Amino acid sequence: MATVVVMPQLGNSVESCLIVSWQVKVGDEIAENAIVCEVETDKASMEVPSTAAGTVLALLWDEGDDVPVKEPLLVVGAAGEDPKPALDAVGWAGKDGEGDAAPAPQPTEASATPEVAAQPAERAAATGAASPRARNLAAANSLDLGAVEEGSGPGGRVIERDVKEALTSATPAAARAGAHGAAAQGTGLGGRVTTTDLTAGPAPEAVAPTMPAARPATAVDADFPGPSEATQVKGVRKVISERMMNSLATSAQLTYTTTANAQGLLDLRKKLKNSDAALGMTGVTIGDLVGYAAVRAAAQNPSHNAHLADGVLTTFERVHLGFACDTPRGLLVPTVRNASLMSLREFSAVSKQLANEAIQGSINPDLLSGATFTVSNLGGFGIESFTPLLNVPQTAILGVDAIFPRVKVNADGSVGAEQRIGLSLTADHRVIDGADAARFLQDLVRFIEAIDITALG
Incomplete structure (x- = not known):
């Protein structure tokens, strides 16, 4: 009997997957574990393997369909076998409840009805x-x-x-x-x-042909508005859109900005980059150092390392740090679980591994949720200040800005310059007052300006 391959549950929080592309077609011979399609959850893209070998008898969904997990996906069996008994055995009534096992074949020119074959x-x-x-x-x-x-x-x-x-x-x-x-x-x-x-018949011969009138300045431009492309917002982009709107609609967000002396960051980064590779610290970046300092600040300010949902504020002892990651599919936020328990080396290594998996689309969807505090770093793009949006139900998010020179007056009255890094903290004013946000930033500045000591923690 034919085998029905179902949509696997690709993570505990995944309820459905969008079919991006089929890798097989009806009639193909496939092996067990052969990739049959690429799918996209609301967090990542993945490949789905077949759980059976044989001939593809039916594809039950179209590209672009959103398929619930554990639902029949395709049927595999012996060549020429009818897929219907296998589908009946699992209670499949078709994606629209009508028992369709595959899209109906399109009529060819030779088989077209007289109406279709009309001029x-x-x-x-x-x-x-x-x-x-x-x-x-x-x-x-x-x-x-x-x-x-x-x-x-x-x-x-x-x-x-x-x-x-x-x-x-x-x-x-x-x-x-x-x-x-x-x-x-x-x-x-x-x-x-x-x-x-x-x-209307032929025009009177007495009427001589005339030149067309000059085109008025207000005439419609046949090429207006020019080339364009309409794309349905779906998948990760749709989820991002909905979450950002929900963030603004359900919280009282206010952003506070400050700067910190970045010379210590630059010096430590240079020292680590030139260190013995066996120590495993050469890959530590400025972003890692600031993120590590942010973990320390969040741990000391419980109202910032918290969730607010349904009027209940939940504060966390450990910091599970989410970080915004730019991927080909849009913004994803991997979570460094138990970041407050890690050394700098471990924190840097785990962050890079999660970022690579997110960019490649192979990250476990469960690792894209559960953060208690988030960092969004746009400093590498030269952004000096911005307003990060809360990743609700979290109560705070830190925006990391660029490092830039700023004029300073020395103790002897001379004028010099120092490197400063911008910091933008967005907090939910329902539970975090301005003074609380200011204290968080003061702690963060202290950790950054003494980053060599902070890294020892």
């Missing part, structure tokens, strides 16, 4: 098979869509490109008019002959 122009006139942009462009230029004999879209559909071509060349109606001796001057754009002109 394209007649089909367009009868069914309006023209895209909205094509109809708008035709209407703006007084072009009869019936004059477009063949559309280049799917199934002969008239699309915007077809209308543009009709506007820049003699229309089929004009060609027919010339063949039958009808008037060469019509009522269409630029004097083109339309089907309306053909049914």
Whole structure:
């Protein structure tokens, strides 16, 4: 009997997966553990292996479908085997509840019904098979869509490109008019002959052809607004959008900014970079050092290392640090669990491993949640100040800005310059007052400016 392969649960918090692309098609012979499709959760993208070997008998979903975990995904069995008994055995009623095991085959030209096989122009006139942009462009230029004999879209559909071509060349109606001796001057754009002109009969011979009137300055530009592309917001991008709106709508966010002397960061980073590779510290970055200092500050300020949900404030003894990670699929926030229990070397190594997995799309979705405090670092992009949004239900998030020179007055009255790093703290004012946020930043500045000592902790 055929085997039904289901959508696996790719993490404890995952409820459904979006099919990005199928890697197999009906009729393919596959081995057990062969990759059948690429899927995307609300946090990461992954590949799904087959749990059975054989011939692919049916693909139950289309690319772009959001499939609940544990739902039938495809059917594998012997070549020519009917997949329906296997689907009936698991109670599959189709993705729409109608028992469809695969998309219905599209009719070929040879098997098309008489209505489908009708002339394209007649089909367009009868069914309006023209895209909205094509109809708008035709209407703006007084072009009869019936004059477009063949559309280049799917199934002969008239699309915007077809209308543009009709506007820049003699229309089929004009060609027919010339063949039958009808008037060469019509009522269409630029004097083109339309089907309306053909049914009205030949124009009086006494009326001499005239040059088309000059195009007024207010005329509609046929190329307006120019090329564009519409993309459905889905997957990770949709989740980010919804979470950001929810963050702003459900919390009282206020951002506080300050700076810290960055010379200690720069000196320690240089020293670690040139250290013995056997010590495992050469890869420690400025971002690692600031993140490590932020963990120490969050541990000393419980209201910042907390969740606020349904009117209940939960503070955490340990700091589980989330960090914003720029990936090809959008913003992800991996969590360094138990960051407050780690050494600097361990913290740096775990952060890099999580970042690499997030960028590659192979991170466990469970490691993209559970943070108690978050850091977002835009300093590498030269940003000197910004307003990070809370990752609710967290009560605070730290934005790390660029290092930049600032003028300072020395004790002897001379003027010099020092390197400063910008810090932007966003806090939920429902539980964190301004003075509390200021104290957090004071602690953070102290940890950063004495980073060599902080790293020993």
